[in-house]
Amino acid sequence: MIEVSHICKEFVLTKQQQKELNTTDKISKAVDDISFTCQSGRVFSLLGPNGAGKTTTLRMLSTIFKPTSGSIQIAGIDAVKFPQEARKKIGFLTGSTGLYARLTPNELIAYFAELYGVSKQDLTERKERLYSLLNMHDFQNKRIGKLSTGMKQKVSICRTMIHNPDVVIFDEPTSGLDVITAENIIQLIRDCKNEGKTVIFSSHIMSEVDLLCDDVAIVDKGKLLFNGTMSDFRGQMQADNLTAEFIRIVNENRIIN
Secondary structure (H helix, E strand, C coil), X not given: CEEEXXXXXXXXXXXXXXXXHCCCCCEEEXXXXXXXXXXXXXXXXXXXXXXXXXXXXXXXXXXXXXXXXEEEEECCEECCCCHHHHHCCEEEEEXXXXXXXXXXXXXXXXXXXXXXXXXXXXXXXXXXXXXXXXXXXHHCCCCHHHCCHHHHHHHHHHHHXXXXXXXXXXXXXXXXXXXXXXHHHHHHHHHHXXXXXXXXXXXXXXXXXXXXXXXXXXXXXXXXXXXXXXXXXXXXXXXXCHXXXXXXXXXXXXXXX
16 A cells, blocks of 8 residues: 655756746745555556656655655555665656666566565566566567667566565556557556555556556646546546546646646
8 A cells, every 4th residue: 555645845946947947936846745545456547747746756656756745655664764665565667767788688687686685486486477478588588778668668567576566656657669568568557456466557548547547646737636536537527538537637727727
């Protein structure tokens, strides 16, 4: 489970950033008083347009960023006070995660497994399961720098899951991938849910959100605009489909503010 309570994140702006943003403010508030809960065995979708504060929120949940204020509980651990302990419970997949180009997938996965203290037996079993699910056997001994975008994404997923985390955060996991690879990732997310893991899934592809998610939250300009179940979301819809309703909620907030 993840429990987020009144988190805020502020960044100090340089003079160049102030000029680019056309503002005299010295502080930018990327996330402003957001609270929500992600339950085990459910898929929680965090949605927002570019620059909404979504990625900053996910980075706080994954302990990459420390919130300016507020609290985050990850699987019962205070992630603000004990980020290293919380990190052991988390798998975080993001498109900006770098991979070591000179290593092979086998070498990289073994390296991260050792960092997490995964036993050799567990490494062998988990790697075989993930390699089979993601069709990685054919390139497991090739240098990562020579792999395609889709292959690298599969390596990133394997790295994310090799320590069998209780909490899994997928930030745009299928972006730019072919249909088959995207479907493999969707199946992995289903498996995580069925295993009782806490899953956060962020995507701009509303059909995937509709297919996978039990709960949804929408953020824009650092503010939480909606937080509830997918049934709640559909029940209050004023537009004809999920994409149109998402756009309506965001635009309505921008008109008000």
